[in-house]
Amino acid sequence: MSRIAYVNGQYVPHSEGAVHIEDRGYQFADGVYEVFAIHHGKLIGVQGHMDRLGHSLSELRIDWPMKPGPFMVVVNEVVRRNHVKNGLVYIQVTRGVARRDHPFPADCVSSMVVTAKKMKPLDKVALSKGIGVITIPDIRWKRKDIKSVSLLPNCLGKQQAREAGAFEAWMIDDQGMVTEGTSTNAWIVTKDGELVTRDISSAILNGITRLAVLEAAKEAGVSFSERPFSEQEALEAKEAFITSSTSHVKAVTSINDNPVGNGHVGELTARLLDLYVDFIEAKGGPQHTDKWN
Amino acid sequence: MSRIAYVNGQYVPHSEGAVHIEDRGYQFADGVYEVFAIHHGKLIGVQGHMDRLGHSLSELRIDWPMKPGPFMVVVNEVVRRNHVKNGLVYIQVTRGVARRDHPFPADCVSSMVVTAKKMKPLDKVALSKGIGVITIPDIRWKRKDIKSVSLLPNCLGKQQAREAGAFEAWMIDDQGMVTEGTSTNAWIVTKDGELVTRDISSAILNGITRLAVLEAAKEAGVSFSERPFSEQEALEAKEAFITSSTSHVKAVTSINDNPVGNGHVGELTARLLDLYVDFIEAKGGPQHTDKWN
Numbered sequence: 101m102s103r104i105a106y107v108n109g110q111y112v113p114h115s116e117g118a119v120h121i122e123d124r125g126y127q128f129a130d131g132v133y134e135v136f137a138i139h140h141g142k143l144i145g146v147q148g149h150m151d152r153l154g155h156s157l158s159e160l161r162i163d164w165p166m167k168p169g170p171f172m173v174v175v176n177e178v179v180r181r182n183h184v185k186n187g188l189v190y191i192q193v194t195r196g197v198a199r200r201d202h203p204f205p206a207d208c209v210s211s212m213v214v215t216a217k218k219m220k221p222l223d224k225v226a227l228s229k230g231i232g233v234i235t236i237p238d239i240r241w242k243r244k245d246i247k248s249v250s251l252l253p254n255c256l257g258k259q260q261a262r263e264a265g266a267f268e269a270w271m272i273d274d275q276g277m278v279t280e281g282t283s284t285n286a287w288i289v290t291k292d293g294e295l296v297t298r299d300i301s302s303a304i305l306n307g308i309t310r311l312a313v314l315e316a317a318k319e320a321g322v323s324f325s326e327r328p329f330s331e332q333e334a335l336e337a338k339e340a341f342i343t344s345s346t347s348h349v350k351a352v353t354s355i356n357d358n359p360v361g362n363g364h365v366g367e368l369t370a371r372l373l374d375l376y377v378d379f380i381e382a383k384g385g386p387q388h389t390d391k392w393n
Numbered sequence: 394m395s396r397i398a399y400v401n402g403q404y405v406p407h408s409e410g411a412v413h414i415e416d417r418g419y420q421f422a423d424g425v426y427e428v429f430a431i432h433h434g435k436l437i438g439v440q441g442h443m444d445r446l447g448h449s450l451s452e453l454r455i456d457w458p459m460k461p462g463p464f465m466v467v468v469n470e471v472v473r474r475n476h477v478k479n480g481l482v483y484i485q486v487t488r489g490v491a492r493r494d495h496p497f498p499a500d501c502v503s504s505m506v507v508t509a510k511k512m513k514p515l516d517k518v519a520l521s522k523g524i525g526v527i528t529i530p531d532i533r534w535k536r537k538d539i540k541s542v543s544l545l546p547n548c549l550g551k552q553q554a555r556e557a558g559a560f561e562a563w564m565i566d567d568q569g570m571v572t573e574g575t576s577t578n579a580w581i582v583t584k585d586g587e588l589v590t591r592d593i594s595s596a597i598l599n600g601i602t603r604l605a606v607l608e609a610a611k612e613a614g615v616s617f618s619e620r621p622f623s624e625q626e627a628l629e630a631k632e633a634f635i636t637s638s639t640s641h642v643k644a645v646t647s648i649n650d651n652p653v654g655n656g657h658v659g660e661l662t663a664r665l666l667d668l669y670v671d672f673i674e675a676k677g678g679p680q681h682t683d684k685w686n
Contacts, residue, residue: 107414118411119419121400121506126412127485128544129422160549190493192420200483200508202544202551202576213414215493241546242532250545251421251495253534256453258495283495 104181106174106214111181114215123211124195128202129250131194131211132156136175137309137345139222141185144345145308145385146172152306153193155392156247161204162195165212178214187219188346192249222348227373230353230365231267233286233342235331236260238271238279245302245393254282268342270334270355277328279303284347285310288329289339289368296333299326302393309343311386313372316379322372339366349373397474399467399507404474407508416504417488421495422543424487424504425449429468430602430638432515434478437638438601438678439465445599446486448685449540454497455488458505471507480512481639485542515641520666523646523658524560526579526635528624529553531564531572538595538686547575561635563627563648570621572596577640578603581622582632582661589626592619595686602636604679606665609672615665632659642666 103114125131134153137144150168157164164171179189192213198205220226240253261269261282268281279298280286285307287297295317300306317324334340338361340352349372351365360366396407418424427446430437443461450457457464472482485506491498513519533546554562554575561574572591573579578600580590588610593599610617627633631654633645642665644658653659 105414114414117414119414121398121407121410121412121485121508123419124548126416126419127426127542128548129542130545130548133420160545192414202548203555204548204552215414237535239535241534242530243546248545249420249422250543252423252453252541252543253536255417255421255423255495255497259497262496 103215104178106178106212108211108213111177117213117215119211119213120197122200123197125192125211125249127200129248130160131192131249132160132162132247133190133192133249134247135345136189136191138179138184138187138189139380142384143175143179143189144380145312148308148311148386148389151389152247152308152392153191155245157193159243159246160195160248162193163210165193165210174212175214178216182216182218184216184218186221187217189214189216194249219346222377224373224377227348227350228365228370230351232265232354232357233268233270233281233352234261234264234266234356235272235278235334236269238273240271243302244279244304245300245306247305257282272331273303276330276332278331278334280305281342284342284344287341287343288334288337289366290329290333291336291338293338295322295324295368296329297324297326298328300391300393306392307343308386308389309345309348309376311389312379313343313349313376315386315388316375317372319379320375322368322375337361339369341366341369341372349376396508397471399471399505401504401506404470410506410508412504412506413490415493416490418485418504418542420493422541423453424485424542425453425455425540426483426485426542427540428638429482429484431472431477431480431482432673435677436468436472436482437673438605441601441604441679441682444682445540445601445685446484448538450486452536452539453488453541455486456503458486458503467505468507471509475509475511477509477511479514480510482507482509487542512639515670517666517670520641520643521658521663523644525558525647525650526561526563526574526645527554527557527559527649528565528571528627529562531566533564536595537572537598540598550575565624566596569623569625571624571627573598574635577635577637580634580636581627581630582659583622583626584629584631586631588615588617588661589622590617590619591621593684593686599685600636601679602638602641602669604682605672606636606642606669608679608681609668610665612672613668615661615668630654632662634659634662634665642669
C-alpha cells in the first residue's frame with residue numbers, strides 16, 4: 101500500500117507529491133517545518149508543535165496556510181491514511197510560489213506539505229544502548245529559534261558525525277559553549293551531578309521533547325539548570341543524553357570517542373527516559389509552551 | 394508564448410515545472426544555484442559561474458548533474474527556447490530526492506532546474522540613477538562562499554531594505570565590518586579616495602561581476618584594495634556602489650538615509666560602470682576565476 105502525502109489541498113500518492121520549481125521553499129529556504137511523533141496512535145506534543153510553528157511563521161511573517169482547526173484535520177488525515185500507529189508526521193509550510201525575487205512577494209499563498217512515516221515503536225531497551233557524539237563548530241545562522249528548512253549546516257554536521265562513526269554532532273558556539281545537536285537538544289549531568297540543558301534563546305531550537313523532559317523532571321522533583329554549558333563541561337560530564345521527537349531520550353555514552361562517565365548509560369538518564377515516557381503517555385506532551393526564544 | 398523550464402531531463406512549460414516534495418533542496422536547502430546574465434544575446438561570465446558552481450558543489454559533495462559540456466547545452470537551450478536576448482538564466486542543482494534524513498543519502502541523483510527570464514537591456518542611464526542601502530547585522534551562516542539556496546536571511550534582509558525604502562541592505566559582521574549586500578557585493582571609495590571591496594573569504598560570495606570589475610579596473614590602471622571595510626568607513630565614503638550579475642555596477646547614493654559623498658553618483662563609479670560594460674562586451678566576463686574562499 102503506497103504512502104499518501106498532502107500537498108497544497110490534495111491527498112496524492114507520496115511518489116507523485118510535487119511542488120513548483122519557484123516555490124520559495126525550494127529557491128530560498130523560505131519556509132518552516134515541524135515533526136510530530138506518533139506514539140501508540142497518538143500525536144505527541146500537539147500544542148507545543150503548533151505554538152512553535154506559530155512562532156516560526158510569525159517571525160518570518162508567513163501566513164498560516166489554514167486555521168489551526170482545519171490544519172489539524174489535515175495532519176490527522178495524513179496519519180490515518182498512512183495507517184501510522186508509531187512514527188512521525190512531517191509538516192512543511194513555505195511562503196509559497198512566486199517569481200524569483202528576494203523580498204516577500206505581494207500576493208503569495210503559503211504552501212503546505214504533510215507526510216507521515218511508520219517507525220518502530222519507542223523502545224526503551226534500544227534507547228538505553230547509548231550513542232556517540234562528536235563536537236563541531238556551530239556555523240549556523242543566528243536565528244536557531246526559528247524552525248526553518250534552512251538546514252544545510254545541520255545536514256553537513258550530521259554527515260560529519262556519521263563519517264566519524266557517531267550518531268550526532270554537538271555544535272560549539274564562538275564562546276566554546278554547546279548549543280545543541282544538529283537535530284536534537286543536548287543535555288549533560290555535570291561531574292557535580294547538576295542536570296543541565298541550554299536555556300532558551302535564538303542560539304537553540306526549543307525542543308518539544310526538551311520541554312516535556314523538563315516538565316517531567318519538575319513533577320518528579322528532579323532539579324535541573326537551564327544554562328549554557330561548555331564543551332569542557334560536556335567532556336567531563338558524568339552523564340549525557342539527547343532529546344528529540346524521534347530520538348526521545350537517548351543516552352550519550354561517548355563524546356569525541358571519550359567515554360562519558362563510566363561509558364555506560366547514566367542512572368539519571370535512564371530515569372528521565374522512564375519519566376518522559378510516563379509523562380507523554382499521561383499528558384500527551386508539554387503543557388507549558390509559550391517561550392520560543 | 395509561455396516560458397519553458399528545464400527540470401530533471403525535460404523541457405516543460407514553466408508553470409508546470411515541479412520537483413518532488415522530498416527533494417533535499419525543498420526540505421533541507423541542500424542545493425546551490427547560479428544566475429548568469431544574458432547581455433545582447435550572450436551569456437556573461439560563463440567560466441566564472443561554472444568554476445564557482447564547481448566550488449559550491451564540491452564543498453557540499455553534491456555531484457554535478459551532468460558534465461559541463463551537456464550542462465551548457467541545456468543552459469543555452471533554455472535561453473534559446475525562451476528567446477532571451479537580455480535577462481538572466483537561473484540554474485539550481487540540489488542533492489536530489491531521498492527519504493528525509495539529515496545525512497547525505499547513499500544513492501541520490503542530483504536535481505537540476507534551469508529557468509530563463511527576459512529583462513530590460515543593461516541601461517547605463519538607469520544604472521546611474523543611484524540607490525539607497527541600509528545596514529543590518531549579518532546573521533547568516535559561516536559559509537557564504539558557497540552559493541547555497543539557504544537564502545532565508547538574505548530574503549529577510551532584502552525585505553527590511555525595501556520596507557525602509559532602500560534597494561539593498563549591507564550586512565555588518567560581528568567586528569563592525571561590511572560583508573556584502575543580500576544579493577550583491579559592496580564597494581566604496583573611501584574619503585581618501587581608495588577603491589575598496591572586501592577580500593575573498595568564507596565571509597562573502599565572490600561575485601562574477603565583482604571579479605569582472607576588478608579585472609576591468611586593473612586593465613584601466615585604476616588601483617583598488619581588497620580588504621574588509623567598516624560600517625563607519627562606508628558612512629564616510631565619497632562614493633559607493635554594488636555589483637551583481639543583474640545589478641551590474643549600480644551607484645549607491647545614500648546609506649541609512651545619509652547621502653554618500655555629495656549625494657550624486659560618484660565619478661569613479663560612473664567610470665567603472667563604463668569600464669565594466671566595455672570589458673564584458675570585449676571579453677564576456679572575468680578571465681581569472683580560481684579563488685572562491
